[in-house]
Amino acid sequence: xxxxxxxxxxxxxxxxxxxxxxxxxxxxxxxxxxxxxxxxxxxxxxxxxxxxxxxxxxxxxxxxxxxxxxxxxxxxxxxxxxxxxxxxxxxxxxxxxxxxxxxxxxxxxxxxxxxxxxxxxxxxxxxxxxxxxxxxxxxxxxxxxxxxxxxxxxxxxxxxxxxxxxxxxxxxxxxxxxxxxxxxxxxxxxxxxxxxxxxxxxxxxxxxxxxxxxxxxxxxxxxxxxxxxxxxxxxxxxxxxxxxxxxxxxxxxxxxxxxxxxxxxxxxxxxxxxxxxxxxxxxxxxxxxxxxxxxxxxxxxxxxxxxxxxxxxxxxxxxxxxxxxxxxxxxxxxxxxxxxxxxxxxxxxxxxxxxxxxxxxxxxxxxxxxxxxxxxxxxxxxxxxxxxxxxxxxxxxxxxxxxxxxxxxxxxxxxxxxxxxxxxxxxxxxxxxxxxxxxxxxxxxxxxxxxxxxxxxxxxxxxxxxxxxxxxxxxxxxxxxxxxxxxxxxxxxxxxxxxxxxxxxxxxxxxxxxxxxxxxxxxxxxxxxxxxxxxxxxxxxxxxxxxxxxxxxxxxxxxxxxxxxxxxxxxxxxxxxxxxxxxxxxxxxxxxxxxxxxxxxxxxxxxxxxxxxxxxxxxxxxxxxxxxxxxxxxxxxxxxxxxxxxxxxxxxxxxxxxxxxxxxxxxxxxxxxxxxxxxxxxxxxxxxxxxxxxxxxxxxxxxxxxxxxxxxxxxxxxxxxxxxxxxxxxxxxxxxxxxxxxxxxxxxxxxxxxxxxxxxxxxxxxxxxxxxxxxxxxxxxxxxxxxxxxxxxxxxxxxxxxxxxxxxxxxxxxxxxxxxxxxxxxxxxxxxxxxxxxxxxxxx
Numbered sequence: 001x002x003x004x005x006x007x008x009x010x011x012x013x014x015x016x017x018x019x020x021x022x023x024x025x026x027x028x029x030x031x032x033x034x035x036x037x038x039x040x041x042x043x044x045x046x047x048x049x050x051x052x053x054x055x056x057x058x059x060x061x062x063x064x065x066x067x068x069x070x071x072x073x074x075x076x077x078x079x080x081x082x083x084x085x086x087x088x089x090x091x092x093x094x095x096x097x098x099x100x101x102x103x104x105x106x107x108x109x110x111x112x113x114x115x116x117x118x119x120x121x122x123x124x125x126x127x128x129x130x131x132x133x134x135x136x137x138x139x140x141x142x143x144x145x146x147x148x149x150x151x152x153x154x155x156x157x158x159x160x161x162x163x164x165x166x167x168x169x170x171x172x173x174x175x176x177x178x179x180x181x182x183x184x185x186x187x188x189x190x191x192x193x194x195x196x197x198x199x200x201x202x203x204x205x206x207x208x209x210x211x212x213x214x215x216x217x218x219x220x221x222x223x224x225x226x227x228x229x230x231x232x233x234x235x236x237x238x239x240x241x242x243x244x245x246x247x248x249x250x251x252x253x254x255x256x257x258x259x260x261x262x263x264x265x266x267x268x269x270x271x272x273x274x275x276x277x278x279x280x281x282x283x284x285x286x287x288x289x290x291x292x293x294x295x296x297x298x299x300x301x302x303x304x305x306x307x308x309x310x311x312x313x314x315x316x317x318x319x320x321x322x323x324x325x326x327x328x329x330x331x332x333x334x335x336x337x338x339x340x341x342x343x344x345x346x347x348x349x350x351x352x353x354x355x356x357x358x359x360x361x362x363x364x365x366x367x368x369x370x371x372x373x374x375x376x377x378x379x380x381x382x383x384x385x386x387x388x389x390x391x392x393x394x395x396x397x398x399x400x401x402x403x404x405x406x407x408x409x410x411x412x413x414x415x416x417x418x419x420x421x422x423x424x425x426x427x428x429x430x431x432x433x434x435x436x437x438x439x440x441x442x443x444x445x446x447x448x449x450x451x452x453x454x455x456x457x458x459x460x461x462x463x464x465x466x467x468x469x470x471x472x473x474x475x476x477x478x479x480x481x482x483x484x485x486x487x488x489x490x491x492x493x494x495x496x497x498x499x500x501x502x503x504x505x506x507x508x509x510x511x512x513x514x515x516x517x518x519x520x521x522x523x524x525x526x527x528x529x530x531x532x533x534x535x536x537x538x539x540x541x542x543x544x545x546x547x548x549x550x551x552x553x554x555x556x557x558x559x560x561x562x563x564x565x566x567x568x569x570x571x572x573x574x575x576x577x578x579x580x581x582x583x584x585x586x587x588x589x590x591x592x593x594x595x596x597x598x599x600x601x602x603x604x605x606x607x608x609x610x611x612x613x614x615x616x617x618x619x620x621x622x623x624x625x626x627x628x629x630x631x632x633x634x635x636x637x638x639x640x641x642x643x644x645x646x647x648x649x650x651x652x653x654x655x656x657x658x659x660x661x662x663x664x665x666x667x668x669x670x671x672x673x674x675x676x677x678x679x680x681x682x683x684x685x686x687x688x689x690x691x692x693x694x695x696x697x698x699x700x701x702x703x704x705x706x707x708x709x710x711x712x713x714x715x716x717x718x719x720x721x722x723x724x725x726x727x728x729x730x731x732x733x734x735x736x737x738x739x740x741x742x743x744x745x746x747x748x749x750x751x752x753x754x755x756x757x758x759x760x761x762x763x764x765x766x767x768x769x770x771x772x773x774x775x776x777x778x779x780x781x782x783x784x785x786x787x788x789x790x791x792x793x794x795x796x797x798x799x800x801x802x803x804x805x806x807x808x809x810x811x812x813x814x815x816x817x818x819x820x821x822x823x824x825x826x827x828x829x830x831x832x833x834x835x836x837x838x839x840x841x842x843x844x
Contacts, residue, residue, distance in 0.1 A: 210247050
């Protein structure tokens with residue numbers, strides 16, 4: 001019985017059967033998936049709307065009388081077309097209202113920046129925006145279908161004459177696929193459509209209402225596989241406080257604050273307090289803990305919190321009732337062609353209406369001008385005879401008409417009130433026909449020049465609706481931030497050197513250093529072994545650890561000096577080496593590899609220092625001199641696998657430091673990357689020079705300067721930095737700045753007299769609108785000034801050293817010339833001014 005029962009169950013669930021319940025099981029999933037894709041989650045390419053959005057807009061158009069309607073009423077009206085409940089309609093309506101494109105809102109509609117929800121639907125109101133009425137509705141070009149209950153007609157798609165899908169974006173998850181189209185800028189979309197119509201290339205990049213910054217280098221035109229990075233704008237209010245002035249797209253201020261608190265709790269960053277002061281503008285204040293660098297904290301906020309997020313676009317739309325993955329460029333081209341076709345259909349409809357109007361107005365003119373109306377006064381046998389008589393009376397004039405006269409035309413004429421006809425009435429009809437002719441000619445011209453007409457349409461959209469819709473998200477190239485370089489030292493590392501263990505849990509042993517849980521630790525043992533391991537609770541390295549420290553990958557300056565004895569020959573060797581790259585957890589032998597080899601002496605030198613050591617030999621050896629000095633500076637720095645140079649063949653008793661070493665390396669060369677505002681050693685940007693203990697001078701366009709050290713974690717605002725170079729207190733700075741109050745350019749020459757590090761000092765006259773126009777540190781600066789444009793342009797050169805003496809850094813300076821908007825200044829080589837008659841010996 002049991003076997004028969006199993007066979008029966010198997011027969012009932014056999015999905016190969018296409019009829020009855022079995023067939024429904026077979027097809028339901030596909031039907032459901034298709035329904036969700038086509039009717040719920042993915043927008044249509046024609047108008048860029050999901051069905052719920054389309055039905056809401058259609059319902060609002062039915063209700064439109066220019067006044068605001070309660071959202072509750074709009075939801076009720078939309079439910080006649082959308083059979084999925086009021087919550088889904090309300091959510092979709094609020095989402096569209098927050099995008100500030102198609103819906104004009106009134107009341108509390110929530111805030112996408114803070115995540116605050118909208119008020120209840122009975123309290124808020126909405127109406128169609130003027131933009132929506134302009135681009136989305138035309139009953140004559142709309143395709144219609146029956147609503148779900150068959151009682152009303154609803155649009156198949158709205159006749160959208162604008163790339164709405166790219167403007168407001170879309171996101172949806174269906175069965176087996178999803179879509180994520182990022183919003184783009186209204187003005188840029190119109191301009192891109194114009195470029196496309198003109199046959200030019202165009203680029204499109206996302207723009208968010210929340211502002212912030214975006215890196216679009218991997219956007220890939222919005223196609224699958226692309227990625228954008230979005231960052232909040234973080235500014236340094238003072239040395240103890242950072243202020244976050246925007247949130248990334250899709251992130252709220254509350255979730256951003258939570259991510260900051262979580263990163264602090266996990267030890268990734270170290271802050272004192274975070275406060276959300278968002279009101280009309282986003283303002284999240286981050287108070288730093290004592291001794292924490294603002295620059296490193298900014299990097300850490302980007303690395304460990306929602307201040308930076310990655311978004312993977314995935315442009316999927318419904319094309320001809322099928323989902324299709326395309327690029328945003330293809331979307332715009334399709335939308336532009338659709339707009340062009342809709343404009344053509346509107347023109348054709350208008351042309352047909354004008355021609356019909358022209359036809360009837362001409363009939364009416366002939367009817368009265370040729371007194372055909374008098375046929376109505378004749379005693380005909382029947383009404384049909386009257387109509388036939390009027391038709392015969394029009395025979396001489398039918399050639400003047402553009403189409404045949406139908407019976408309906410004649411019946412319409414007879415409905416006109418028959419009264420005494422004045423010449424004034426006929427003249428009015430003639431003027432109407434002329435005006436209609438002009439309109440017909442214009443419509444025909446627009447049809448013949450449809451592309452130009454479409455271009456003018458998009459230009460008119462920018463003119464009418466572009467104000468206030470400028471780009472809000474700044475496009476920038478982001479520098480990559482390595483988490484291990486910006487995470488704070490959030491754990492303590494301990495060492496048991498004798499037993500060969502290191503770890504964070506060995507708190508009863510010796511403290512080694514503070515580090516982060518992302519760091520690697522490099523360790524050396526007395527047996528001449530080296531290993532790099534991750535920070536962990538407890539790791540075995542090898543007995544008798546000589547040195548352990550945080551490992552910096554790619555560090556070419558830290559040099560290890562070592563003397564070891566080869567266990568096989570008994571000969572001692574000295575070597576100097578760097579460790580720039582390794583395989584984690586692999587043990588490396590720094591000796592010749594013989595058993596019983598051991599290290600006599602080992603030091604780690606951060607700047608390649610080479611000390612002098614005193615070697616004491618065993619008293620039992622045959623060497624004549626039992627003491628000798630060895631200078632590590634005589635050795636070249638080689639790789640870790642080198643054997644080293646022979647020091648002595650006799651047994652060594654001990655090695656002691658005799659004289660501290662000096663660096664044998666050149667100064668560290670630094671470059672300034674003017675794309676990211678960073679110092680670096682990777683030869684990116686402009687070379688600042690070779691640095692040992694020197695500092696850097698930074699001069700800003702607002703007329704301030706500061707002296708900073710060579711710490712690579714510093715950030716500089718490249719838009720404000722106008723000069724950055726190695727600081728030399730003896731150099732004279734020459735600066736030309738605008739005195740906005742007196743509308744003149746002043747010039748001054750001065751030396752830096754302050755020595756406070758990382759503090760800004762203003763060296764120009766205080767005043768709103770004052771800024772530095774030109775600055776140099778040349779010894780004999782020559783300033784070339786161009787005034788005017790075109791044929792009226794003139795050039796003058798100033799030898800500044802002959803005009804202005806060196807003065808104090810707080811001095812106002814002397815007048816150089818009057819202010820002019822058409823002035824252009826640049827520093828030139830003094831050689832170019834030799835023998836030039838334009839050289840000015842004195843000021844203007």
